[in-house]
Amino acid sequence: MTRPYVLLSVAVSVDGYIDDASPDRLRLSGAADFDRVDQVRAESDAILIGAETLRRDNPRLLVNSADRRAARVAAGKAEYPLKITVSATGDLDPDLKFWHYGGDKLVYTTSAGAAAVGDRLAGVAEVVDLGDGIDLGVLLDDLGRRGIGRLMVEGGTRIHTEFLSADLADELHLALAPILVGDPDAPRFLNPAIFPGSPSRRMYLAEVSKIGDIALLRYLPKMTHEEDHRWMARAIELARLCPPSDTAFSVGAVVVADGVEISTGFSRETDAKVHAEESALNKLAETDPRLSRATIYSTLEPCSQRGTPTRLPCTNRILAAGIARVVIAWREPATFVANCAGVETLRQHGVEVVELAELAEAAMSMNRHLNLS
Ligand SMILES: [Zn+2]
Incomplete structure (x- = not known):
């Protein structure tokens, strides 16, 4: 069973607060950043x-852009994403x-919470009883069963702390x-935790961008060296599938986005001349939005010139796809x-x-017969 990809989203002050202590919600972001959040929601x-x-901010939590909602519907999705809240006590005002x-x-709640909610939310929300306590792993398993592939978490402090810890x-x-x-009573992004x-x-810091006066930092907390090793091992497996050749390398490639494999390729997979990265990219639409946040793993450095001049070098294909990370x-x-x-050109861009x-x-092992210079 596949758990959803979990994306935490938060706006913080420079001193790490997500609000002040006043009853009114502190506006940390500007219009451009709210629009970015709307896109992530969509x-x-x-x-x-x-x-x-929910109790403090009373948000509606919508996709506000009609165009984005229309695009969702056109893609066969519900107009709005499923909205989820988590409450152990079931103290939820209808x-x-x-x-x-x-x-x-x-609503995910405990058995006690479900009893407290009773039928107050009948007809407006499905209430899921997770038993004695709320285990986020169990919650994600349940969302996976419901076909949720991508989950956005918008806080608050306790929820973000629990997902990260x-x-x-x-x-x-x-x-x-x-x-x-500067207010010690104001809520922070995270509580102390292990x-x-x-x-x-x-x-892993995947992106830094400026949106008005906001600095957006995009981190991939689980993208570790171990993760890179795991995907490269997969690419090496693919390189073993290449039809043998005395005139070309055997290479494997995997494209990974949102923590999952979205395409694979290997040398000579689809025709005698096709390269691994080319074969993997050929299987994806050029406009696939996942490409901009994807990593391509290739056992060998992407080529920068080709023996088949009618075909683009893999370096150019990767740049054209908008992939920002190559391993x-x-x-x-x-x-x-x-x-x-290849490496120099990619880095220059x-x-x-x-x-x-x-x-x-390990990545070279299937190329030993080529008298590598
Ligand atoms: Zn190539």
Whole structure:
């Protein structure tokens, strides 16, 4: 069973607060950043928010753009993502806006919470009893069974802390607002907790962008060196599937986005000349929105010139696809092409290239007969 990809989204002040202590909600973001959040919501199958935040902010939690809703419907999805809240106590006011806007609603609670809710939410939300306590892993298993592929979590403090401390967050969008709150009673982004590997585990920083006066930092908390090794091992498996050749390398490639494999390829997979990265990219639409957040794993450095001049070098294909991260195991030797400049070219265009030299031997093993220079 597949759990959904979990994306945490938060806006914080420079001193780490998500609100002030006043009854009115502090506006940390501007219009452009709210629009970005609207886009992330539209790309999600479900949006989750804690009951505390629901009570404090009383949000509607909608996709506001009519165009984005229309695009969802055109893609065969519900107009609005499923809205989810989590409450152990079941203390949920049926008059909150949350229940009365958008599409389907789901409440995860305990047995005691379910008893407390009673039939107060009948007809507006499905209530799921998770037993004695709320285990986020069990919750994600249930969402997986319901076909939820992408879950956006919009807080608050307790929910974000629990997802991160349970190592269940695949992605974190931290919108840093140029504001200082300075109020010790104001809520923070995270509570003190035992986070996996902290403080020595460094999250992978996938993107930094400026949206008005907001700095958006996109982290992939689980994208570790181990994760890269796992996908490269998969690419090496694929390289073993290549039809044998005395005139070309055997290479495997995997395209990974949102923590899952979205395409694979290997040398000579579909015709005698096709390269691994090319074969993997050929299977995806050029406009696939996942490409911009994808990593391509290739056992060999992507080529920068080709023996078949009618076909684009893989480096150019990767740049055209908008892929921002490339992981390789070995650099192309001068066996067939005097000077492969794949890595240099990708880096010149701002692509992050990671070399797993420790896997080079394994990635090269099926090419030994080629008299590698
Ligand atoms: Zn190539």
